[in-house]
Amino acid sequence: MTKQIIIASISLVLFSVAMPAMAASTFTGTLSTGVQTGISGVLVVSPTALPVAGTYDSAQSVKLSASGASSIHYFLNTTDLNDALTCSTGSVYDSSTPIQMTGSGLIRAIACYGSHASPIASFTYVINTSSTPAPSSGGGGGGSVTPPATTNPLIGDINGDGKVDILDFNALLVQWGMTGSNLTADLDNNGKVDILDFNILIIHWTS
Incomplete structure (x- = not known):
């Protein structure tokens, strides 16, 4: 009897080691895969954005999408991340009218599948539209004047x-919540130091 218990215990241990880890998934509604799996539900996915979030030299038209979603709701440049984004709040995205990012900003979006909402997806865009003035022609000798070379400052290097490192992060924290002009941590130049500036700093973090 003792040997049987020991053998059974060893078998259970070997079985548990051989079994792969299983990841849990949540589905709602009806999921059709073309394969008889015994699982029913609708896969709820967060929205994606094109072009992808990042830094650009010109304004961008951002398109959101989420496979199978009945609608997409979003907030644009909401500094309070505690604002509730649900399938009955925010702006309803219209696929025929992309979101115009003419300046730096943050898009927070969810996909709605009936009464079920996806996790929030966040997209930060940094728009640098500054341009270098054209050089003026030289007088007298008829030659052209070459403008002096300029070095563009590193975005986020406060x-x-x-x-862009922990020292810049500390500088941002010192000025957090301040408003006005000439704030070195106001990276998007909107007159206040907030979550949008934090997002810009993280995007340009020096690895």
Whole structure:
């Protein structure tokens, strides 16, 4: 009897080691895969954005999509991340009218599948539209004047040490919530230091 218990215990241990880890998934409604799996439900996915979030030299028209969703709701440049984004709040995305990002900003969006909402997806865009003035022609000798070379400052480098790191993060925290002009941590130049500036700093973080 003792040997049988020991053998059974060893078999259970070997069986548990051989079994692969299983990941849980949540479905709602009806899922059709073309294969008889015994699982029913609708896969709820967060929206995606094109072009992808990042830094651009010109304004961008952002298109949102979510496979199978009945609608997409979004907030644009909402600084309070506690604002509730649900299938009955925010702006309803119209696929025929992309979101125009003419300046730096943050898009937060969810996909709605009936009464079920996806997790929130966030997309941060940094728009740098500054341009270098054209050089003026030289007088007298008829030759052209070459403008002096300029070095573009590193975006997010608040303390000017040539990299975006923890020191810049500390500088941003010191100025957090401040409003006005000439704020070094106001990276999007909107007159206040907030979550949008934090997002810009993280995007340009020096690895």
